[in-house]
Amino acid sequence: MTTTSTLTMFGAEWCGDCRRTKKQLDELGVAYEYVDLEAQPEAAEIAREISGRTNIPVVVYPDSSHHVEPSNADVETKLRELALI
Numbered sequence: 244m245t246t247t248s249t250l251t252m253f254g255a256e257w258c259g260d261c262r263r264t265k266k267q268l269d270e271l272g273v274a275y276e277y278v279d280l281e282a283q284p285e286a287a288e289i290a291r292e293i294s295g296r297t298n299i300p301v302v303v304y305p306d307s308s309h310h311v312e313p314s315n316a317d318v319e320t321k322l323r324e325l326a327l328i
Contacts, residue, residue: 248307250275250327253290254300257281260312261300267315271328 252268252275254261268275278286280299290301294311302318303309304325310317322328 248305250305251278251303252276252300253278253280253286253293253303255280258299263315264300264302264313264318267318271319271322273322273327 250268250273252261252264254265254277256262256279265277278290280287280290287297290299291297293303293309294301296311298312300313301309301311302313304321305327306325308321310321313321319328
């Protein structure tokens with residue numbers, strides 16, 4: 244399945260889980276759009292609408308599925324499922 248959508252991650256620098264997930268995506272060489280909720284606080288509402296929660300990070304995959312506060316294993320499994328790694 245080919246898609247033109249990109250992976251998007253909503254996060255903040257103060258969030259340890261966000262830093263971990265961002266580092267994982269960087270190390271895996273996965274292209275993604277990072278939405279910094281400190282720089283764009285209005286985007287927090289978008290993340291909440293997607294996830295139904297206020298927890299971060301919210302990772303939105305090209306197939307429109309998402310994870311909230313995912314483990315590294317969750318992210319890697321989904322990236323493999325989508326053939327992104």
